[in-house]
Amino acid sequence: MSTAIRTIDATELADWILGVRTGFHVSAPATKEEVEARRDGTDLSRTQGAFDAGRCVGTFRSFAQRITLPGGTAVPVSAVTNVSVSATHRRRGLLSRMMERDLRAARERGETAATLTAAEYPIYGRFGFGPAVSVATWEVDTARTGLDRRRGTPDDGGRLDFVDGATVRELAPALHERVRATRHGVVDRDERWWRFATGDLPRADWTEPFHVLHRSPDGSVDGLLTYTVDETWAAMRPQNTASVRDLVAATPAAERALWHFLLTADWVMKVNTGPRAPDDILPLLLPDPRAARITSQADSVWLRPLDVPALLEARTYAVPGSLVVEVADPDGYAAGRWLLDAAEDGASCVPTSRAAELSLSAGDLGCLLLGDESAGRLAALGRATEDRPGAAARADALLRTSRRPWCPDVF
Incomplete structure (x- = not known):
């Protein structure tokens, strides 16, 4: 029996989610709550499934995105995600057929390019994608940084405040738009993104993070830091590691202040930075840049000109x-x-x-x-x-x- 590729409808979403998970070697089916949460954020007209004997064996989805080019202009692109083919149906051209359908539709919609983050490097070059953005992550030994731990307030005269997720959803979207308008490669974030990032939508693996806002002397919100802390003690000494989920700043002063805050926090011995640009300011922000070591450096966003x-x-x-x-x-x-x-x-x-x-x-x-x-x-x-x-x-x-x-x- 031939494998049919089609745009799915709402009744097939649970089977489609199972197809995604199977393609990524996750055996658990989606719960009813997960299906409902996914339905609200999925454009079914841009969601494809490959079906064989009633089972979803291939998945593909895209959504509208805007990416900032050098100079600050954001252009509409088609962001590709949730691409999978079950191991039982590899090498049958299913991905090629789904990709061809989506790229043709994107061009007809007037989207200038397609974008994606690639789980595997060799796959997407044959479809006209090329790696356009790279990221690096650092692990910082805070005891070696040489930063002044006695400094209690930002040196720009601003202030830092812990806030809750609701405050982040209220204030951070405008901040992110300021950042996106000045930094090429950054993509837009919709309301659902912020709800997901602040725990307002159900997530099985959710851990409540800390959120810190930087406000400039005039009171405007210029930076956001979101992080978690893995609490570990040994011989009555803290060995905690802080992991950054998000750090965006509209001014250099706010960026420096947020890094200084986290890197000098009591009991935090290591900081994992999360994905930063390979030329991020962080290592050179430290009096001893050797306190930061790169833990990974890889391609991030791939871009396919249309x-x-x-x-x-x-x-x-x-x-x-x-x-x-x-x-x-x-x-x-x-x-x-x-x-x-x-x-x-x-x-x-x-x-x-x-x-x-x-x-x-x-x-x-x-x-x-x-x-x-x-x-x-x-x-x-x-x-x-x-x-x-x-x-x-x-x-x-x-x-x-x-x-x-x-x-x-x-x-």
Whole structure:
């Protein structure tokens, strides 16, 4: 019997959730409460299932998202998530069929790209995705930082306050939008995200965290820190580890103040930072940067261009200049030869018959769009071709950014 792929309806959601869990080697079915909570936050028109003999053996979902490009403009993208194929149905083209359906629908909706975080690296390159954002995590030995533990208040004249989840839901969304508008790679967070992050929606693995707000001297909310503490004692001495769930700040002063607060907290001997940009300020914030050691560094957000002109015209550029880029895309969405003209007052990107200067795949263009990857490195790898000498260096001068993109969220 052939496997049918279709958009699911509300009556199939429990079977679909079981399909997701089976694909990720989780055997427990969803409870009625979990199904109801998922139903409220799932756009069924963007949720696909692959069914064989009545069982859901493949899953795929997308949702509307906005991601910030260099310069602060947010563009609409299709965020892909909950992708799974049961082990019994691998290598049958189910993912390819579901991906093709979703990308075509995303382009028809006018979404400029598709995004995802990849559970496995080798899967998504063949669909035109490229890693566009990287993250790093640090473990900090607080006893070695050299920070002044006697300082009781932020040095910017602001204040720090513990708050509850309801206050976070009230005040933090506006703060996050301020951050998103200034940091490329950051994605938007809807009301459901904040309810989930503050325990207002049921979660089987929920642990109540601490929330700390930073307020500037004028009273505005400039930063949020959310963390948990794993309490451990040995020989009557605390060995506690604090793990950051979220730390966003709209000002450098607020960011420094929140880190200083957590890294000098009594009884906290180690801090796990959670996902930060690889060029985060944290290690150099410490008088002894060696107190922080990287525990992981990996790709985070992958980006698949669907509308090249819209993406390249929406972002800003480090210097003015022009570049003719030839993009190969077997699916056709990003394929073409494009003339990028970047100026201080904006950029244009149009099809051109001029000779290509730099040639690469859609996925490798995705690597470059947020400024994290180097065209010169892609050329050295044989993944980009300089049709005109010096084109890779010119691409880097145009596209790379002074700070690396960052996305604090996994989706």
